[in-house]
Amino acid sequence: MASRPFDDYRTAIDDPEYFFGRTTLLKYFRQNFNSVQVLLGGQRIGKTSTLRAIEWSMLGLPPDGRNSPFPVLINMQEEQPHSADQFRYLLIGRLRDAIGRYLGTSDETSWKDDLRRAYQRFVGMFDEVTIDAHLAKLKLKKPSTEINADAFRAAIRDGIEDLQERGFRGILFLLDEAGFVTRTDWGNDAWSHIRGFKDTDPLKGLVGLIVSGFRGVLEYQQRVGSPLKNIAKVIWMTDFEGEEANRVIARRFAEEREPIRDGDHAFLRDYSGGHPFLLQQLISILIDERRKGDPSHEAVARRCRKEHKQIFRDWWNSEGVADGLTEDARIVYGVMPQNGRVSRDDLQNRLNMREDPFDDALDILCGSGLVRVIIYLTHNAVRTTIVVA
Numbered sequence: 359m360a361s362r363p364f365d366d367y368r369t370a371i372d373d374p375e376y377f378f379g380r381t382t383l384l385k386y387f388r389q390n391f392n393s394v395q396v397l398l399g400g401q402r403i404g405k406t407s408t409l410r411a412i413e414w415s416m417l418g419l420p421p422d423g424r425n426s427p428f429p430v431l432i433n434m435q436e437e438q439p440h441s442a443d444q445f446r447y448l449l450i451g452r453l454r455d456a457i458g459r460y461l462g463t464s465d466e467t468s469w470k471d472d473l474r475r476a477y478q479r480f481v482g483m484f485d486e487v488t489i490d491a492h493l494a495k496l497k498l499k500k501p502s503t504e505i506n507a508d509a510f511r512a513a514i515r516d517g518i519e520d521l522q523e524r525g526f527r528g529i530l531f532l533l534d535e536a537g538f539v540t541r542t543d544w545g546n547d548a549w550s551h552i553r554g555f556k557d558t559d560p561l562k563g564l565v566g567l568i569v570s571g572f573r574g575v576l577e578y579q580q581r582v583g584s585p586l587k588n589i590a591k592v593i594w595m596t597d598f599e600g601e602e603a604n605r606v607i608a609r610r611f612a613e614e615r616e617p618i619r620d621g622d623h624a625f626l627r628d629y630s631g632g633h634p635f636l637l638q639q640l641i642s643i644l645i646d647e648r649r650k651g652d653p654s655h656e657a658v659a660r661r662c663r664k665e666h667k668q669i670f671r672d673w674w675n676s677e678g679v680a681d682g683l684t685e686d687a688r689i690v691y692g693v694m695p696q697n698g699r700v701s702r703d704d705l706q707n708r709l710n711m712r713e714d715p716f717d718d719a720l721d722i723l724c725g726s727g728l729v730r731v732i733i734y735l736t737h738n739a740v741r742t743t744i745v746v747a
């Protein structure tokens with residue numbers, strides 16, 4: 359079996375050449391960097407890949423790009439801070455670290471002329487740079503792993519000054535797997551501080567935050583009294599649209615020098631539903647099986663179900679894992695037709711569910727990538743929503 363990049367298309371895409379779609383999303387984040395945004399999506403729908411794309415697209419902009427913030431990507435689940443002070447330390451540490459890697463890369467490769475190579479170097483340097491080396495400027499007592507609110511503000515101000523000389527306008531923190539922070543008892547303290555400080559001069563408008571996760575983050579954001587309530591805009595990830603899926607298919611087949619046959623596009627698109635991870639896996643299985651024989655599409659689909667049993671099970675959330683569906687989402691999904699379309703109102707009437715919980719369940723289902731909502735404008739401008747299962 360061929361060995362494929364990104365651990366056989368299972369880990370996040372960190373190469374601009376292999377990243378597809380999400381153009382509206384990237385443009386939106388570039389234009390609205392200085393606020394708090396919550397980016398939600400279910401398992402393997404492409405959250406980390408999208409945060410990576412925000413990172414490389416922003417690093418590639420200066421010195422010509424106006425309004426471009428400096429991106430700092432942090433995986434909360436991996437870093438596991440234990441307190442609000444440690445969380446702040448982490449943000450500053452990673453900021454200094456990212457500036458160091460950016461400068462180290464710029465010395466050798468031009469971000470403008472060869473974004474791909476520059477980003478590869480930037481990502482690869484990660485393990486060579488330690489946070490502490492870049493915190494020297496802060497004159498922290500060593501060993502230190504915590505920063506209080508005042509030192510944090512000063513460090514951000516310093517960082518911004520540094521970055522402005524290099525053509526960046528502010529800082530955008532990209533917090534991946536942020537469900538880790540929302541689950542902690544110090545999370546409120548940390549968010550309130552960041553929230554308060556990003557609205558006060560002189561840093562106002564210069565610091566942004568994208569908080570990414572799934573149900574844990576959503577529920578936290580909606581909770582009464584949550585510091586993220588009313589200030590954060592919620593954005594849901596979606597499956598690939600038909601054209602985006604077609605581009606992925608064409609690219610993968612070309613790269614592996616396999617001819618595409620009649621019906622392949624439709625099969626791959628329909629069976630994966632445009633879910634990025636499933637689409638990539640289904641393409642790999644189809645190509646592998648073709649190299650061994652002449653399988654039917656049904657046989658390929660069967661193998662996909664067998665190989666990825668666990669992810670289907672997790673979606674269904676029978677063990678109550680936080681990444682899966684809620685009870686209501688399972689009920690709504692249960693009455694959807696196997697294939698095809700159903701109108702939103704029909705579905706709601708059929709279930710006799712109240713509007714709010716029904717819409718929440720629909721959000722979760724769409725965010726997980728299991729269904730897609732299409733919005734039509736009718737002649738009298740009434741919105742009709744169709745759900746495709």
Ligand SMILES: Nc1ncnc2c1ncn2[C@@H]1O[C@H](COP(=O)(O)OP(=O)(O)OP(=O)(O)O)[C@@H](O)[C@H]1O
Nearest residue numbers: 367368369370378401402403404405406407634635
């Ligand atoms: N924009 C994209 N272009 C091409 N493939 C993608 C894209 N986004 C996601 N994929 C596919 O989905 C896989 C998972 O992507 P990624 O790790 O970014 O998802 P995630 O939502 O962060 O997952 P997790 O829930 O595990 O954190 C990738 O390995 C790739 O195969």
Ligand SMILES: [Mg+2]
Nearest residue numbers: 370405406407
């Ligand atoms: Mg991820």
